[in-house]
Amino acid sequence: MTMWEEQVLDTARLRDDAVTLAHGSGGEATRTLIDAVFREAFGNPLLDRLDDSARFAVNGADLAFTTDSYVVSPLFFPGGDIGELAVNGTVNDLAVSGASPLHLSAAFIIEEGFPVADLRRITESMRDAADAAGVDIATGDTKVVQRGKADGCHINTSGVGVVHLPPTGEMRPGDAILVTGPIGDHGATIMLARGELDIAADPFSDGLVSDELVSDTAPLNCLLADLATCCPGAVRRMRDATRGGVATVLHEMAAESGLAALVDEDAIPVRPAVRGACELLGIDPMYVACEGRAVVVVSTEAAEAALASLRAHPLGADAAVIGHVHDDPPGTVLLKTGDPLPRIC
């Protein structure tokens, strides 16, 4: 199928006349909107890769450039806030693209009436996160909109980094799939903070107290730079598992490579509090957002060294090999039980 035919198909697939919340899920509907509207209009070799960052050279310097808008509700949650998220998320988009983050921008859309004290708390949190990641906020923008035209505060951060990891080889059958830590903590924390879990303390009485649910937001640049240093040439692919969770990342990797990801559910690290919350909500932690976890694919030979490298870093202490790449059936994600892991809509 040519690129043109693919685009026509994607355009046809977008049957909605209006944008829905599903278009923001990070799953199939998001991809359809991106293909049918954004790639249709902007399509160019850099954008079409749909990587976490665009990589390009300027006067001999290899750069990565990325952007993300943050719209989380509530703005403050156990383990972090929108400010910390906005710094770490963009740092991580650069890090998984094999780049060392250098400078971030920060653009605020603030709703009229937003407390200045909250804005200070958010900016202080951004400063601390930027310090921890070793970046600065080099440029910014502030807009204020009328009441009801935003949700308190929306933040966009974009980032520029310098590429340290040369373009890697394609994923190959036999490659190992790792996650850098327990999954779903951020998404489960947000759902609980939103009150989507309509539960009292009881269901948590066996240790699953809500106190244990905290966002995993963290900067992954040092963790992933260590990995690249430890296993030169062995890292095939890195993605941070944000919207749509680990399952969505695996689906995208499978689709891009035309290979299959076979995942051992028992090997996936999930904290008891997260598992408990997900069971109550009837959702699979594999689809729940992380904000400080990456999925990493490395060559078979490097799997052990990669795992050791990740585990040597505090943010990778619970890293695990969760599966392997196979050549069949192409473009799919399967559990070891033989069941397919579906794409979310």
Place this chain on the structure above:
Amino acid sequence: MTMWEEQVLDTARLRDDAVTLAHGSGGEATRTLIDAVFREAFGNPLLDRLDDSARFAVNGADLAFTTDSYVVSPLFFPGGDIGELAVNGTVNDLAVSGASPLHLSAAFIIEEGFPVADLRRITESMRDAADAAGVDIATGDTKVVQRGKADGCHINTSGVGVVHLPPTGEMRPGDAILVTGPIGDHGATIMLARGELDIAADPFSDGLVSDELVSDTAPLNCLLADLATCCPGAVRRMRDATRGGVATVLHEMAAESGLAALVDEDAIPVRPAVRGACELLGIDPMYVACEGRAVVVVSTEAAEAALASLRAHPLGADAAVIGHVHDDPPGTVLLKTGDPLPRIC
């Protein structure tokens, strides 16, 4: 006054407990919020310059990096739409920083229920604007928020450019102040489109028809690159006159340099339709936003050549020398009549 004392003063000056629309005006209140909250938290040498872009070197490449969020209402207006604005605005922030824009990011926050047809119209407009400015949209992001949590569509664009103009000398007494074209067209158009001008066709019967009010949104990169080529070493300062208009730019230039800007009101190009609209609204066009006009300060000797260079380009055909830099009274903007041009709050 040390930087520390200055910050304490600014912090003290921010007496509001909540963010107000005035904090988004681009004037004094915006500056106070930026100083008391954003610089207070993020302060670093790049950000503290508060230039339109941050300039830094990466592996020998001199880069500029900028960000802007666009929240205009209505989204579509005579002469443009939010998409065109989002591309041109960021292109211009790079251009006035002496950089050639290379790559933009585009991040959308879309309100649930937003028509896909409008989104297509906006993205097509962005593509056309990007093509006209010679940039691509290299990376992007899409978020969807619930109804009532945004105003249809907010767009952030960030941009990376390569610096072609070395850091210029400081402004000096005698320097000429130019605008690249008639001022206030964008802001007057938006006010009319919003219905803030509660007028029928009559007041426009002497040629001031509303049809003549169209946004001036345009990419200034080629115009300003030509200027830099024509007058090497003579360009002191360039700013695009967006929020707060030409008056706000002049105030910032005066404050930064500790010099005075003396402006001849009669020399300022203002279209009759804009002048008519501003008279009806009781506002001075000097404070009305442009989206395709820059204020340029050049050395006395280069003034004539600079004007000729600007006028040789279609986007600078109506450029004019509007005043000169004086050394006294420091930090002020004066009209030729002797009246001060006040800062907006």
